[in-house]
Amino acid sequence: MATQQEIKESLETFTENYNNNDRLKIMNRDWNRVVVVKATDVDSVHTWVLQDGVLKLKEGEADAPDLTVISDSETLADVFYGDITPIEPYNDGTLRIMGSEDDITRLDFICLMIWGE
Amino acid sequence: MQLKRVLTLRTVVATSAGLTLASSSFVAAVLVANYVLGDTAWIAILIGGALCFLAAACFSELNGLLPTAAGIRLYFSRAFNDQVSLVISLLYMLIVVIGVVGVESFILSQVLSEAFPAIPPYLWIVVMLLLVTGMNLRGIKMAGVFQDVVTYSLIAVMLFIGFFALYKVGFKLNAPLSPGGATGMIQAVAVGVFLFVGFEWVTPLVEEVTQVKQISRGMMIALGILSVVYAVFTVAMTAVVPKATLVASPAPQLVLARTVLGDLGASVMILVILATSLKTFNAGIISVSRFMYASAREHVLPAVFSKISMRFFTPYVAIITLFFIGLLAAALTMLTGNYVVLVGLAAAMESIVYTLAGLAVISLRRKMSDRERPYLIKGGYLVPLLTALVFTLLAVAVLASDISALLYIAAAFVVVLVYVNTAVPRLKKKYEARKPAARRRPARAPEGLESK
Numbered sequence: 001m002a003t004q005q006e007i008k009e010s011l012e013t014f015t016e017n018y019n020n021n022d023r024l025k026i027m028n029r030d031w032n033r034v035v036v037v038k039a040t041d042v043d044s045v046h047t048w049v050l051q052d053g054v055l056k057l058k059e060g061e062a063d064a065p066d067l068t069v070i071s072d073s074e075t076l077a078d079v080f081y082g083d084i085t086p087i088e089p090y091n092d093g094t095l096r097i098m099g100s101e102d103d104i105t106r107l108d109f110i111c112l113m114i115w116g117e
Numbered sequence: 118m119q120l121k122r123v124l125t126l127r128t129v130v131a132t133s134a135g136l137t138l139a140s141s142s143f144v145a146a147v148l149v150a151n152y153v154l155g156d157t158a159w160i161a162i163l164i165g166g167a168l169c170f171l172a173a174a175c176f177s178e179l180n181g182l183l184p185t186a187a188g189i190r191l192y193f194s195r196a197f198n199d200q201v202s203l204v205i206s207l208l209y210m211l212i213v214v215i216g217v218v219g220v221e222s223f224i225l226s227q228v229l230s231e232a233f234p235a236i237p238p239y240l241w242i243v244v245m246l247l248l249v250t251g252m253n254l255r256g257i258k259m260a261g262v263f264q265d266v267v268t269y270s271l272i273a274v275m276l277f278i279g280f281f282a283l284y285k286v287g288f289k290l291n292a293p294l295s296p297g298g299a300t301g302m303i304q305a306v307a308v309g310v311f312l313f314v315g316f317e318w319v320t321p322l323v324e325e326v327t328q329v330k331q332i333s334r335g336m337m338i339a340l341g342i343l344s345v346v347y348a349v350f351t352v353a354m355t356a357v358v359p360k361a362t363l364v365a366s367p368a369p370q371l372v373l374a375r376t377v378l379g380d381l382g383a384s385v386m387i388l389v390i391l392a393t394s395l396k397t398f399n400a401g402i403i404s405v406s407r408f409m410y411a412s413a414r415e416h417v418l419p420a421v422f423s424k425i426s427m428r429f430f431t432p433y434v435a436i437i438t439l440f441f442i443g444l445l446a447a448a449l450t451m452l453t454g455n456y457v458v459l460v461g462l463a464a465a466m467e468s469i470v471y472t473l474a475g476l477a478v479i480s481l482r483r484k485m486s487d488r489e490r491p492y493l494i495k496g497g498y499l500v501p502l503l504t505a506l507v508f509t510l511l512a513v514a515v516l517a518s519d520i521s522a523l524l525y526i527a528a529a530f531v532v533v534l535v536y537v538n539t540a541v542p543r544l545k546k547k548y549e550a551r552k553p554a555a556r557r558r559p560a561r562a563p564e565g566l567e568s569k
Contacts, residue, residue: 010558027430081558087414091187093195098324101186105407108414109425115557117420117548 002073004044010080011037011046011057017082017114018055024113029053033103036065037080039073067099067107082115124325128265129335132322134343135268136315139397140228140390141220143370145311145460146351147363152305155292156355159348161302165309166344168511169316171504172471173340174494175478176317177333178501181491182481184329186321187411189470195484196477200537203417206408208533209470212526213314214405214439215446216463217397222246222447223456225394227367232387242447249398250440253406256429267392272342274389275350275370282353282377290356307514310471311464312347316340317474318404329491367456402439409435416548417541461515461522468512475504 002010018024028050035048038061047062048055069076075094078084086108089095097104149165150158179192189209194202225245226238296302316336323332354363354373363369374386410432413422424434450456478494478501494500516523 006558006561013557023427027427077558081556083556083558085414087411090185091190091194091411091415093183093185093187093191096184100325101321101407104186104324105410106430108411109430112414112423112425117414117423117551 001041002039002077004039004042004073006077007037007039007042007044007073007080008046008059010077011048014080014082014114015048015055015057018110021114024110025053027053028110031106033066034062034064035067035069035107036062037069037076039076040070042073044073044076065099067097067103069095069097069107071095079111082111085115085117086111124322124331126331126335126338129319129322129326129331130338130342131265131268133316133319133336133339134272135264135396136318136400137313137339137343138268138271138393139217139221139314140224140368140370140394141217141397141456141460142312142347143350143354144220144224144367144456145308145464146347147354147360147369148457148460149305149309149312150351150355151360151364152301152308154295154297154301156290156352157293157296158305158351158355159293160296161305161309162312162348162351163344164302165306165312166340166347168306168507169310169313169340169471170337171500171507172474173316173333173336174500175471175474175504176320177330177336177492178478178490178494179474179481180320180323180332181329181493182485182488184323186324188318188320189474190408190411192477192481193473196480197473203537203541204530204533205470205473207412207537208529209466210405210408211529211533212466213463214401214442216459216466217314217401218443219446219450219459220456220463221394221397222443223450224367225390226447226451228371228387228390231371239448239451242451243444245394245398246440246443246447249395249402250436252399253402253436254426254429254431254433256426256431264396267396271389271393272346274385275346278374278377278382278386279346279349279353282357282373283349285377286356290352293352303510303514304518307468307511307518308460308464310467310508310511310515311460313340313343314463314467315400316343318400333492398443402436402443406432406435406439409438416544417537419544420548455521458519458521458525461519462525465512465515465522465526468508468515471508472505472512475501475506475508479505 029052031050033050037046045061047058047060049058071089071094075089079086079089079095086095090097146158149161153161183191183195185191190202190206193205222242226241229241230236230238316339319336320332323329326332354369357376358372363372366372368390371383371386371390374382409418409422412418413420422432422435425431426433450459479498516526
């Protein structure tokens with residue numbers, strides 16, 4: 001089981017890598033979304049706000065997110081550190097993402113562009 | 118916590134019905150009518166619809182238990198194993214795409230070349246597929262409201278033409294209650310399943326509704342509406358036009374519209390066919406390209422299919438590949454002219470998937486007995502068992518009556534099985550070799566050392 005701190009660090013690493021990628025920022029400048037990331041086995045809830053292509057991470061939960069990513073702490077830390085693709089735990093039911101199918105796919109595209117295959 | 122954007126029941130119904138309504142559905146409707154005597158196709162269609170309710174109940178339970186856009190890929194992997202899930206998912210995508218695109222493009226080309234004889238039929242296919250491929254490459258999606266309007270308009274047009282045709286013959290039907298022998302009826306019901314192919318493709322929307330039960334309700338309502346609409350329209354076709362004429366035509370709906378409403382009716386129906394086929398091609402390309410992308414991301418298809426357009430965020434390699442598969446399927450169908458075999462093929466595959474859905478419900482009730490089920494089929498194992506039994510029988514009935522369909526499905530099964538057992542392990546091995554040697558996630562300090 002990963003700790004709340006590990007999840008936070010994985011999300012910060014992801015945020016930093018995203019914001020260092022100018023191409024991604026341009027591609028997402030019109031994709032303004034709120035994404036909540038929640039762990040099922042530790043007390044950890046974070047919110048990403050993607051506004052005008054820039055990604056910001058906050059602790060705590062947003063009221064009306066566009067996407068909600070829910071999984072166990074280990075999976076969340078592995079996914080956002082880029083050690084596994086989100087599709088693998090998603091297809092085996094370990095990772096749940098609530099939101100539109102297009103937004104789910106876009107989130108995976110972003111992971112792919114940050115971490116590669 | 119509430120998601121910002123949620124879908125309404127109206128859109129869930131329209132999506133389920135819209136994915137099902139295709140121009141090729143009417144070819145299947147005529148095949149159904151041809152297996153039974155007189156104007157009794159409505160009986161087979163209503164039975165087919167009622168049987169699909171059983172499958173819908175199974176999908177509702179699976180969808181509530183495992184709410185995911187991955188659909189059967191996850192249900193079957195949890196219920197059986199990953200290999201079964203992969204083989205069936207790949208086979209399903211392959212057969213339904215080739216079957217539906219093949220029949221749909223054949224019908225469309227025949228209809229349009231009849232309206233515009235100077236243009237070669239195959240050119241229409243190329244233009245239509247290019248249009249849909251272009252839209253998908255650029256990430257242009259038909260708006261939800263537009264899809265709702267198209268689907269509900271189509272249903273209204275079918276009901277209007279159907280009732281108007283019946284009114285013209287004074288609602289006089291030929292032996293509407295005497296379908297003939299049991300064999301013909303079983304075959305009619307089996308092919309009738311094709312009329313409802315795709316109703317369950319609405320399950321990926323589960324993450325976009327407020328309650329999981331909305332998906333089940335939407336599927337059931339869509340099945341109810343479709344059963345009635347198909348029954349009315351098919352009986353109208355056989356009551357007004359001789360069956361031999363309908364069977365000989367790739368677009369029997371056009372024959373009926375022209376017979377009862379003249380050139381105006383034919384023009385309206387051509388527009389309807391055009392809109393329906395565009396919608397079907399579009400839905401097919403969206404679903405299957407996303408499936409190919411996801412499969413490439415989990416290393417069961419070559420990595421090239423996970424390539425995405427930097428400008429439009431779309432899986433362009435998967436979309437372009439589907440364009441060529443569509444062209445090939447259309448070319449082969451036009452060359453052989455045997456579009457009917459594709460209807461049987463898709464109906465049989467759909468029946469196999471419904472059979473497995475029934476078995477998956479039974480298996481998951483044992484494997485995941487403690488998990489909460491927002492939708493639980495009443496009556497214990499009766500409905501899932503009945504689903505598995507009935508759809509096995511229907512798959513056998515379709516394949517026994519069409520030996521070509523049996524050969525194609527067997528060949529496709531062998532190819533997919535060999536692929537899953539030989540190519541997939543290689544792809545996974547290749548991926549493992551390419552993976553960074555060290556994990557990016559920092560190693561955790563052993564317990565007790567953190568405080569030192």
